[in-house]
Amino acid sequence: MGRYSDIRRGAELNAALVKLRAYEDLSRDQKQALYKTQRGSLVKVKANRVKGYVEAFGFTGRIFLPVKLLSTTQSANGTLIGTVRTAAAAEGRTNAVDFTVPSGGVLLDGLNGFKPAKLSLTERGAPVANNKSRVTDEEYQRFDNKSVSSPFGQGTDTETYAAAVADIKAQSAIESFLQTTGNRVSFTPEIL
Structure with a gap:
């Protein structure tokens, strides 16, 4: 009972x-x-993506795998996308499609099941007027949040995932982004 x-x-x-x-x-x-x-009229962030490469954390040696990176020509939601793109690319954690492969490095284009590590930023938007749950009809608080994510890899051939996350979190752009109430940063580890 x-x-x-x-x-x-x-x-x-x-x-x-x-x-x-x-x-x-x-x-x-x-x-x-x-x-x-x-x-309603909420607008989803539609990021333009281009082919690029990241160096995987889980392999021994310099293995570069293909990913879709945020384009540098994005204009809509440019500030949020630019912050994510810059944070993920710092210290060489992302590479353009035409980058020079370091000596001893390998481009591995055909690996199935690989999911790169990701950085995601969620920007708190304005409160939304229609707050009723479509399931229970109860009122609750919702916001017009916008989220953008980008893959990232090793910045050097010895960097660990934990070190990369700590370095990205410590960037001044990320720290100032998090000072706004409701803004969030999250990380997803890679899957081999």
Whole structure:
């Protein structure tokens, strides 16, 4: 048996369960239509990407693998994209498609299953007016956040993933970005 406070919430929880089941019974098209009406005029960041290379953390030797990097010609959301691009590229952690492979380095274009390490920045946007959950119909606070990510690799042939993350976090552009309430930085390790 649960606590008395849980039992007292039975009617409220039952009403929420009824709303949840009604939402689950909707078709996929109906769910997507509800999402689009709630999403409204929010604009998704569409980053232009170009082919480039990163040096993998998990291999012995200088192995460079292909990735999609943020283009230098991006104009929309340029400040956010520029911050991510500059932070990821610092210390040679990203390489343009025409970079000079160092002596003893190998370009490995055909490796399946590789996912590079990623840096992601999320910029807190303005509060959104339509804050009702499309599932439960409850009000909650939402923001028009924008996120951009970029792959990165080793800056030197001996740099570890942890050292690269610490160096990127310590960059002045990242530190000043995080001073705004709600802005976030996150890292995803590579998968070989």
